[in-house]
Amino acid sequence: MSRTRSATGPRPPSGHRWIRWALAVLLLASAGCGKGIGEESGDTLARDAAAVEAKQLNTDLGHRNRVRDAGSIAAAEIIQDPQDAASGGGATVRREALAWSGRTAGDERATVDVRFVVTVPERPPVSIGGASNTAGEATRCYRYEFQLYRYTTYREIGCPSGAAPPPPTAAPVPRVPEDGRQRLTAVLRTATPDTLASAVRAAFPQDWITVDTTVHEGALVAAVGVPAERDCLLLVRTPAGKIETPGYDRIWLEPGETGCKTGLYVSPPR
Template sequence: MAVTVACLVLTGCSENRDGDSLARDIAATEAALLDDDLGYRNRVRDAEYIAATEISKEVKGSGSTVRREPLGWSGRTAGSEQATIDVRFGVTVAEQPGVSFGDLGNSAGQATRCYRYLLELSRYTSYHEIDCPAIATPAVPTASPSPGLPDDGRERLAAALRTATPDTLVGTVRAAFPEKHITVDTVTHEGALVAAVGVPAERDCILLVRTPSGAIESPGYDRIWLEPGEMGCKTSLYVSPPR
C-alpha cells in the first residue's frame, strides 16, 4: 500500500506514449489543417505560385515542431485544369513525462509523411497521402506576380478623364491602360464621363466619374457585383446598378 501511494503522489504512475507514433498523428493533423487552409479556389493561379505563397511553414507547439515544405508542383487552377502540389511534413516531438495520474507522457520521436493536394478552380481542395520521395533538399518555388491593376491606376484614370471628351473617351482611357489583361469600359451618361477599368480574374476594379462640372468622383458599389456571374467591372455599376 505504501508503495502504491508513493507512486500516485510522486510519479502519477503515468505511462509514456511512443514519440514516433505521436509524431505521425501530428503530421496527419497538420495535413488536414493545410487542406482546410487551401480550401475553396476562386482565383486562377499556377501551382508554383500557390506552393510559394501558401505552403512553406514551421509550426512550434507544446513539445513539438512541424515543418512543411513543397516537394513538387504542376498545373494551374484555370478552367477545367488542375494544380497538383506534393507536400512533406516533418515532425519532431520532445520527450515529455506524464505529470499526474492517468496523464500520458511521451518519449522523444519524429516522423515524416507526404501528401498530394489537388486544386481546381471553383472547387474545394482535396488531398491524399503518398509515399515520400527521396528528396533531401527540394527545389524552392517562386511566385511570379499575378496580373493586376497598376499601383497608380486611380491617378491614371483620373488624368485620362480630365482630358477626355465624349468622342475620345474610350481611346484616352485605353491609352492610359494598354495592358492586355486590363478591361476598359466607358460611357457618357447624362453629361458625365464614366469609366471602369479592371482585372476580372482578380476582382480588381476602378470606377471613376467626371461630372458635368469637371469634378472626379469615385462612386461606391457592392464588391459582390465583381464576382463571377455578377455584373463585373462595368460602367453599369454606376449607370444602372442592381436593385
C-alpha cells in the same frame, strides 16, 4: 475544409495559432491517460500531429476562385519560412513542397505534394507514476489537388527520400497599376466625350486590363479592371467637373455578373 467543435465550447485559434493549439492538445492528452512513465510513444504523437497539420492546411487552402499555376500556389500558400515552423507543447512541424504541376484554369487541375516533418521532445513525468512520452519524430506526405471553383482535396501518399527541391517562385498576379487611380483621374480631368475611350486605353495599354467608358447624363464614366482577379477601378467625372468614386457591391465583379463595366454606375444591379 472544416472541422467539428462543440457549439458551446471555445473557438480554437486560426492558422498557425490553431496548429500550435492542436499540437499542445495532442501532447497534453496523454497526461490524462494515466499510462505511466514512458508508455506514450513520441513517434505516435508526431504522426498524429502531422495529420492534424495536413488537415488544417487543406482547410486553409480552401475554395479556389482564381487561375493559378501549382508553383504559385506552393510558393504563396504552402511553403514556410524556416522561422515559421509551427510548434506547440514543445513539438515542431515543418512542411516542404516536394512536387507541383498543372494549374487551376477551366477543367484543368493543379497538384502539390507536401511533406510534413514533426519532432516531439521527450516529456518526463511530472510526478511518480505520471504520464510521459518518449522523444519521437514522423514524416508524412500528402497530395493536394486544386480545381477552379472547387474546394481543395487531399490524400496521403508515400514519402520520397532525399531533400526537397528548390522552392518554386510565384508568378506575378496581373493587377491594375498601383497608380491607376491617379492615371484615371488625370485622364478624366482633361477628356471630352469624344476622346474619353481612347485616352483611357492609352493610359492603360496592358492587354490584361479591360477598359469600358461611356457618357451618362453629362458625366464621363470609366471602368478599368482585371476581370480574372475581380480588380476594378470605377471613376466618374460629374457635369460639375468633380471626380467621384461610386460605390458598388463587389459581388457584381464575380464571373457571370456585371463585371468591371460602366453599368456598375449607369445601371447598377438591383
